[in-house]
Amino acid sequence: GWRSRAAFKLIELDDRFHLLKPGQRVVDLGAAPGGWTQVAVKRGAAHVVGVDLLPVEPVAGAEIIEGDFTDPELPARLIEMLGGRADLVLSDMAPNTTGHAPTDHVRILSLAEGALEFAFDVLAEGGGFVAKVFQGGSEKQMLDPMKKVFRSVRHAKPPASRKGSSELYVVATGFQAENLAELR
Ligand code: SAM
Numbered sequence: 001g002w003r004s005r006a007a008f009k010l011i012e013l014d015d016r017f018h019l020l021k022p023g024q025r026v027v028d029l030g031a032a033p034g035g036w037t038q039v040a041v042k043r044g045a046a047h048v049v050g051v052d053l054l055p056v057e058p059v060a061g062a063e064i065i066e067g068d069f070t071d072p073e074l075p076a077r078l079i080e081m082l083g084g085r086a087d088l089v090l091s092d093m094a095p096n097t098t099g100h101a102p103t104d105h106v107r108i109l110s111l112a113e114g115a116l117e118f119a120f121d122v123l124a125e126g127g128g129f130v131a132k133v134f135q136g137g138s139e140k141q142m143l144d145p146m147k148k149v150f151r152s153v154r155h156a157k158p159p160a161s162r163k164g165s166s167e168l169y170v171v172a173t174g175f176q177a178e179n180l181a182e183l184r
Helices: 006-017 035-042 074-082 101-122 138-149 177-183
Strands: 025-029 047-052 063-066 086-091 123-134 150-156 167-175
Touching: 006 035, 006 150, 006 167, 025 035, 025 074, 025 101, 035 047, 035 086, 047 074, 063 074, 074 086, 074 101, 086 101, 101 123, 101 138, 123 150, 138 150, 138 167, 138 177
Parallel strands: 025 047, 025 086, 047 063, 086 123
Antiparallel strands: 123 167, 150 167
């Protein structure tokens, strides 16, 4: 069985956008308790590394790094563990919620922006990126830079995501590394 209800969100995103393909190298940021990592393995990824501040029970077919995704040594370490640059960077990262919605939204967006910067460091040409964001206006500020470096950028709310929540995912495919220069 899946370890988290969140697993269904990735299943639904993948059924719609066909992100996971056999043989891929996949990074799962904010992996605990391991649902998305399980889905990536199950859907045929060849190399999967999950990263979380919290410990994750071993997932057959995947490796886990316990630590902060902002660790400056992480990109190089991941590329080595994966045997090459990543085809897909997933981020379901969320901070501990404060209950103060505006604060929670800002924090989740800064995690998503950090995940995007991280993706720039590890993605292979043509790679994809998925991150949890929050609906509320400011999620759009992330889209403009993304549109410069990915062929396709979309927003999606998978059915498994609670209706009342403002949680949303940004789904980008077709990474074009040569366009990064335009952002910097
Ligand atoms: N996708 C997971 C699954 O299917 O089991 C659920 C992920 S849970 C919603 C969000 C995770 O993000 C938490 O486990 C949290 O520890 C992790 N997280 C938050 N900030 C992080 C950071 N700076 N580095 C690594 N993980 C982080």
